[in-house]
Amino acid sequence: MAKLTFLGAAGCVTGSKYLVEAAAPGGTGSAGAGKRLLVDCGLFQGNNDLKDRNWKPLPVDPKAIDYAVLTHAHLDHTGWLPVLVRDGYRGPIFANPATLELTEILLKDSAHLQEEETEHARKKKYSRHPEPRSLYTPDDVGPVLKLAKTMPRSGGFDISPEFHVASFDAGHILGSSSLELTITEGRKKTVVVFSGDVGRYGQPILKEPTTPPSKADVLICESTYGDREHEDGDPEQLLAQIVNRVVKRGGSIVIPAFAIGRTQTFMYYLHRLEGQQRIPRVPVYVDSPMALSATDLYVKHREDHDLEFAREEGGDGKGDPLSVHEFHLTRAAEESKAINNVKTPCIIISASGMVSGGRVLHHLALRLPDAKNAVILAGFQAEGTRGRALQEGAKTLNLFGTPVRVCAEVVEMGQFSAHAGKSELLRWLSGFPAPPKQTYLTHGEPRAAQALQAAIQEKFKWKAAVARYLDTVPLGA
Ligand SMILES: [Zn+2]
Secondary structure: OOEEEEOOOOOOOOOOOEEEEEOOOOOOOOHHHOEEEEEOOOOOOOOHHHHHHOOOOOOOOHHHOOEEEOOOOOHHHHOOHHHHHHOOOOOOEEEOHHHHHHHHHHHHHHHHHHHHHHHHHHHHOOOOOOOOOOOOOHHHOHHHHHOEEEOOOOEEEEOOOOEEEEEEEOOOOOOOEEEEEEEEEOOEEEEEEEOOOOOOOOOOOEOOOOOOOOOOOEEEEEOOOOOOOOOOOOHHHHHHHHHHHHHHOOOOEEEEOOOOOHHHHHHHHHHHHHHOOOOOOOOEEEEOOOHHHHHHHHHHOHHHEOHHHHHHHOOOOOOOOOOOOOEEEEOOHHHHHHHHHOOOOOEEEEOOOOOOOOOHHHHHHHHOOOOOOEEEEOOOOOOOOHHHHHHOOOOEEEEOOEEEEOOOEEEEOHHHOOOOOHHHHHHHHOOOOOOOOEEEEEOOOHHHHHHHHHHHHHHHOOOEEEOOOOOEEEOOO
């Protein structure tokens, strides 16, 4: 019988990795004779215990995994691929074109930033390791890209005789999908649905999340916001209020955001607000070596665009709904540092979204001590991250080994989340034509996963369990 092992995103929101094992046709069912498919291969992020998992070998030899498939490009779903391949994985890595192109940008950026930070930590001696090392370097990324194989954006696709996948828009970031996996073992077929990360209904740019119309034997569902709703309110209006308030008092706004997804959402809203003269023209810095390429991809992959975005682009696709009047993209570290000299109001969008690393650290070190400034927290802030500390009202933040006073206004804007809130997850779940025989909740901190479990049991009466790290569960009866 097929089985699944939770190699990550169980009890936490990062490190998504699910190992699916199919028994050989006509075989005894021993896993050794069958085939193995890895669904997502994410990096653990957050506290030190989680990060340490990135350095440990998988409980299964990567050489013994036959295939890999990705739900979307975010690092917590792809960022461990360089280690997997370095440790011996040689099979294909399947994903749709947008996901593969974003993954390439992202892995290169991740490797580059890790090197930059390791170097910085070595110089300034603030690492908890005497000899800080990067988990991987840019040299480890090339071999991953060589294994990339395109699969269609939607519809069915045969990975192998044992594994067939069908993809559905997840509305989370460009290319993001929910996957319906059909496992064939001899005459037996088992259907497993992976939600991937479920996006939001009615958000700009991307299409709506679509529930796979599957009669699933097993459903693996994310639960990031399983215990919470996002704040109400029109994000455009709220953003206009903040920009006007901060600019009026002569301050600047720092937005910790991942270069893919939320950065484009912010650019889209700023473009609209500026066009409607609802905010003053202030320079916007997108400080990321990869944001330009990611933004180009957002424009290029029109198969993912919702109707309004397509309309703003115009029939010829030449409109530019992701640009503002004074827009700077900074790639080089020197250009990034030069933003420190900008003393007049500006908006800086920079990674990482959870303030766990990246160039946003420099911007916050400079701007946090000044009460005129503001920080907008838009994404999920995992336990143990500096983003979570800011969200919870920390008075100081440890940056580069030094405590930095937090005097800037900290604004939480869940309206900009790329993740479905609790009721949106339930709406997505309600789209299944029949109850899955078993549902496992992943990609959520324990409280969120348990809250969603209780809500599913109450609303749908489905059998639902919270996934446990490294547990192996049978698929199908
Ligand atoms: Zn994601």
